[in-house]
Amino acid sequence: MTTVRTVADVRRMLGPLRGASTIALVPTMGALHEGHLSLLRAARAECDLVVMSLFVNPTQFGPGEDLDRYPRDEERDLRLAAEAGGDLVWAPPVEEVYPEGCATEIEVGGVLTAVLDGDPSRRGPEHFRGVATVVAKLFNSVQPDVAYFGQKDAQQVAVIRRMVADLDFPVRIEVLPIVREADGLAMSSRNAYLDPRAREQATALSRALGAAEKTVAAGGIAAALDAARSVLSAAGVEPEYLEARDAEDLTTVEELDGRPVLIAVAAEVGGARLIDNVLIQPGDLQTPQRADTEATI
């Protein structure tokens, strides 16, 4: 596996291989865990060349967020990426991505960036401006055929899909399921901030989503959100948001109408801002049947 630092080197390495090989890109901010590795392994299984970007993108962090203390361990990341089948890691310094005079940003407009994490009272729309801009730059530098993202950041996926469609990026977006710890906590580089007590408390997010998932078929969305809220409250977790939204366009959903619904939660636990979500597919919504009814069928 080779590591490069400049756009020119990425182009020089990939140029001769383009066309004859399918190129995969897995964008990451490092501090790799099994969630990242699942993307790398899928890319390895499906593509000829696996490129991972390793860049803690300052423009997607707001003032007062954890940019300075975000976990960084490049040596470990390179070892894990190689073990998961990476061919090339692009780990540029900040000045390579944002050289002096850089004045262009990508903004995906509308509901997609105005709700949930993009709500001005939460991380705000600047967050997705930072994400869209850096992902557009990664796509232009690497020019992948396929790019891999995690469902963990469901809103990010919706924003990137929109950007790819609107700006005609010739890239296919693949989205992989959330990888969780044994007790349900969604893997995240930020879990490293949790002390043992907060680590235990943090399981409330996935437990709350589990309660919502269990309740939604029989009780509908309002009851599902209530069930989730009770679990959070019992654990002493105050959600920044807990909402049900159309999984594709992120408009509000009050009733199940046959379209996939995203139930998403964000909360600060022990100094770490955590997010998690569950996707309710219409096909999953079968009201539980009584055993005696089943027996007579």
Ligand code: AMP
């Ligand atoms: P990050 O390094 O946090 O920017 O994440 C890089 C990629 O890994 C993004 O596409 C994330 O959605 C994905 N990812 C992060 N955590 C998980 C997880 N627990 N399961 C699956 N994918 C994840």
